[in-house]
Amino acid sequence: MNSVFLNKAALAIVMSVGVAWLSYVVSDVVVPHTAPAKPAFSLPGLENVPIKPYLAQASVSRGAELARQICASCHAFKPGALDGVGPNLAGVAGRTIASVAPYSYSEALKSLKEHSWTDQNLSDWLTAPARFAPGTRMSLMGIPVVTQRADIIAYLHTLTASLPAGKNSE
Ligand code: HEC
Structure with a gap:
C-alpha cells in the first residue's frame, strides 16, 4: 500500500x-x-372522558353482549368461578383494585391498590389499560367508544350484588 x-x-x-x-x-x-408547546394531534377517544353522563343512557344488555365478545375469553363473570387469564370480574365494580386473593396481579396493577374500581376508573382503564397501569398484563388495546364503555360498566354493576345500577361514582 x-x-x-x-x-x-x-x-x-x-x-x-x-x-x-x-x-x-x-x-x-x-x-x-424544539418540542412543540402542545402536541400536534391527540388520539381520538384517549382522553379521560367523564363517564357519568353516558351511564345514564347505558344498556346492560348491550354491555353483556360486548363483555361476552370482548372480555369473556380472559375473564369469568360468575361469583366463585375460577380466574381465567384475568381475574374473575364478579363484584369488580366498586371493589379495591387488584384485590382478588389468589389471583397473581402484575406489579403495575398492585401499585394501584389504594384505589377502587369506580366507574371513572373502570372507564379510564378500559379506554387504554396500558396507559392507566403501564406494565399491566391485560393485553387489550382498549375500547375507544365511550358509549360501549358505559354499556360494559353498566353490565359490570349487575355483577356486584350490593350495587344499584348507576351508583358507583365516588
Ligand atoms: C387478553 C385477555 C384479556 C381480555 C380480552 C380482557 N382482560 Fe381484563 N384483565 C386481563 C388480565 C391479565 C388482567 C390482570 C392485569 C394485571 O394484573 O396487570 C385483567 C384485569 C382486569 C381488571 C382488574 C380486576 C381487578 O381485580 O382489579 C378489570 C376491571 C378488567 N380486567 C376488565 C376487563 C373488561 C371489562 C374486559 C372486556 C372489555 C377485559 N378486562 C378484557 C386480561 C384480559
Missing part, C-alpha cells in the same frame, strides 16, 4: 465526516429541534 493511497483514503474519511457534520449543522438551522 503506498502513501498516496493512504493519503487519499484519509482525505476521503475527513471529507465524509466533514460533510456529515455540515449537513447536521445546516439541518439543525433549517429545522430546529
Whole structure:
C-alpha cells in the first residue's frame, strides 16, 4: 500500500465526516429541534372522558353482549368461578383494585391498590389499560367508544350484588 493511497483514503474519511457534520449543522438551522408547546394531534377517544353522563343512557344488555365478545375469553363473570387469564370480574365494580386473593396481579396493577374500581376508573382503564397501569398484563388495546364503555360498566354493576345500577361514582 503506498502513501498516496493512504493519503487519499484519509482525505476521503475527513471529507465524509466533514460533510456529515455540515449537513447536521445546516439541518439543525433549517429545522430546529424544539418540542412543540402542545402536541400536534391527540388520539381520538384517549382522553379521560367523564363517564357519568353516558351511564345514564347505558344498556346492560348491550354491555353483556360486548363483555361476552370482548372480555369473556380472559375473564369469568360468575361469583366463585375460577380466574381465567384475568381475574374473575364478579363484584369488580366498586371493589379495591387488584384485590382478588389468589389471583397473581402484575406489579403495575398492585401499585394501584389504594384505589377502587369506580366507574371513572373502570372507564379510564378500559379506554387504554396500558396507559392507566403501564406494565399491566391485560393485553387489550382498549375500547375507544365511550358509549360501549358505559354499556360494559353498566353490565359490570349487575355483577356486584350490593350495587344499584348507576351508583358507583365516588
Ligand atoms: C387478553 C385477555 C384479556 C381480555 C380480552 C380482557 N382482560 Fe381484563 N384483565 C386481563 C388480565 C391479565 C388482567 C390482570 C392485569 C394485571 O394484573 O396487570 C385483567 C384485569 C382486569 C381488571 C382488574 C380486576 C381487578 O381485580 O382489579 C378489570 C376491571 C378488567 N380486567 C376488565 C376487563 C373488561 C371489562 C374486559 C372486556 C372489555 C377485559 N378486562 C378484557 C386480561 C384480559
